Amino acid sequence: VYEFDSSTLQTVGTPFKGHTNLITGLALSFDNALLASASYDDNTIKLWAFESRQLLASFDVQNITRLVLSPDSRQLA
Numbered sequence: 001v002y003e004f005d006s007s008t009l010q011t012v013g014t015p016f017k018g019h020t021n022l023i024t025g026l027a028l029s030f031d032n033a034l035l036a037s038a039s040y041d042d043n044t045i046k047l048w049a050f051e052s053r054q055l056l057a058s059f060d061v062q063n064i065t066r067l068v069l070s071p072d073s074r075q076l077a
Contacts, residue, residue, distance in 0.1 A: 001026070001037055018046050018055050027067035034073055037045070038064040046077070 001016035001023060021041035028035050028050065035048040042069075045064060047057040068077050 001035070010034075014053055016048050016053050016055075016059065019044065021065055022066045025067040027069045029069050029073040030071055031073065034069065036067045036069060037074055038067050047076070 003015075004010065005012050015068045016035065016037065019037065019042055020037045021039050023037050024040040025038035026035065034056075035050045036045060037048070038045045040063065043060055043062055043064070043069065045059045045061055046055060046074075047059075048054065049056055065073055069075070070077075
């Protein structure tokens with residue numbers, strides 16, 4: 001996953017590396033602290049610390065296409 005500057009379209013920082021296939025869903029927490037990414041093809045959801053790009057957790061799932069974080073970032077659906 002790459003972060004882009006919307007005004008220059010240049011990549012910002014290092015990419016989030018961990019998925020082995022196409023990413024089908026992304027959710028950024030309201031406070032910009034967490035990023036959740038999902039891959040239907042590698043059957044995982046990954047939870048990242050947004051600023052440091054550190055992988056916090058990885059979950060094995062089936063048929064995931066969309067992600068939503070609750071406003072307080074305590075629930076992921």
